[in-house]
Amino acid sequence: MQLSLFDKKRFKSLADFQNMIQRGASHEEILSSLMDHDFFKSPKTNTAFKLQHSKYIDKILDFRVSFVEEMLVYEASGFDPDGNHETWGPKLHEGVQTWVGLDNETLQTPYCDIYRILALLKLRPYQEVVDLGAAYGRIGVLIGGLYPKNFFTGYEFVKERVNEGNRVFAKYGFKNSKLLSVDLGSSQFSLPLADVYFIYDFGRVEDILKTLREIEGLSARRPIRVVVRGKWTREIIENQLSSFELLHEGRLEKPFQIFSVRQF
Numbered sequence: 001m002q003l004s005l006f007d008k009k010r011f012k013s014l015a016d017f018q019n020m021i022q023r024g025a026s027h028e029e030i031l032s033s034l035m036d037h038d039f040f041k042s043p044k045t046n047t048a049f050k051l052q053h054s055k056y057i058d059k060i061l062d063f064r065v066s067f068v069e070e071m072l073v074y075e076a077s078g079f080d081p082d083g084n085h086e087t088w089g090p091k092l093h094e095g096v097q098t099w100v101g102l103d104n105e106t107l108q109t110p111y112c113d114i115y116r117i118l119a120l121l122k123l124r125p126y127q128e129v130v131d132l133g134a135a136y137g138r139i140g141v142l143i144g145g146l147y148p149k150n151f152f153t154g155y156e157f158v159k160e161r162v163n164e165g166n167r168v169f170a171k172y173g174f175k176n177s178k179l180l181s182v183d184l185g186s187s188q189f190s191l192p193l194a195d196v197y198f199i200y201d202f203g204r205v206e207d208i209l210k211t212l213r214e215i216e217g218l219s220a221r222r223p224i225r226v227v228v229r230g231k232w233t234r235e236i237i238e239n240q241l242s243s244f245e246l247l248h249e250g251r252l253e254k255p256f257q258i259f260s261v262r263q264f
């Protein structure tokens with residue numbers, strides 16, 4: 001079989017993703033897409049395209065995000081009918097800000113941004129990426145498909161999100177990705193060692209600070225990089241944590257930073 005000359009790029013426009021959904025792509029085709037870098041690159045980089053691209057990927061993978069989120073809103077609004085995404089999470093989840101009722105695409109980082117961040121990190125084999133407040137574990141989808149020699153662990157408070165993410169990992173046979181249900185703010189939980197931590201303003205400021213201090217402690221044992229999305233985490237680092245050194249400032253639609261953490 002002749003390859004390269006006739007090999008066509010499979011994902012050139014959003015219509016290619018839409019087409020996959022409409023004709024009901026086979027499991028094998030989805031599996032091979034998950035190993036194709038172009039699958040995770042948004043054909044255009046404006047926000048509307050990026051969000052639609054992520055929505056299409058979730059649909060192709062059969063991620064039941066809307067179903068799970070609607071159930072959570074239904075449960076929360078039952079005892080807080082006038083609430084909203086600021087109040088429902090804490091009411092439902094022991095005061096923890098789990099962002100129930102937030103727009104689904106605002107809750108999670110777009111796949112194409114995760115793709116770019118992972119490319120910048122240039123992971124070495126066997127390095128582990130941890131997402132602190134992982135929702136449905138999108139990073140684990142990319143690690144499962146494109147980085148079979150790496151590992152992903154996502155810590156997430158909401159059990160329903162954890163179960164759905166793990167269901168999708170199992171469906172595609174991703175043995176190197178997992179989600180665990182934990183409260184990062186609990187005094188019972190101490191953060192395990194990893195190579196890269198990803199934080200997208202996951203909840204209360206005091207919980208973010210506790211977690212960043214744990215990372216500082218762990219950095220005595222191994223060089224650590226921390227990817228930050230969200231202004232609270234960035235402000236805490238700038239104002240309170242001198243061992244974090246800025247390595248890269250990303251200017252995607254929502255800016256992100258990569259820090260290295262070192263002990264003096």
Ligand SMILES: C[S@@+](CC[C@H](N)C(=O)[O-])C[C@H]1O[C@@H](n2cnc3c(N)ncnc32)[C@H](O)[C@@H]1O
Pocket residue numbers: 096097098099106107108109131132133134135136138155156157158161182183184185186199200201202203204207
């Ligand atoms: C803004 S979302 C980010 C999701 C994911 N990191 C991403 O970028 O796609 C933050 C997530 O953190 C979770 N979270 C908030 N506080 C938490 C806590 N104390 N322990 C574990 N997860 C928490 C929320 O439930 C939510 O799913």
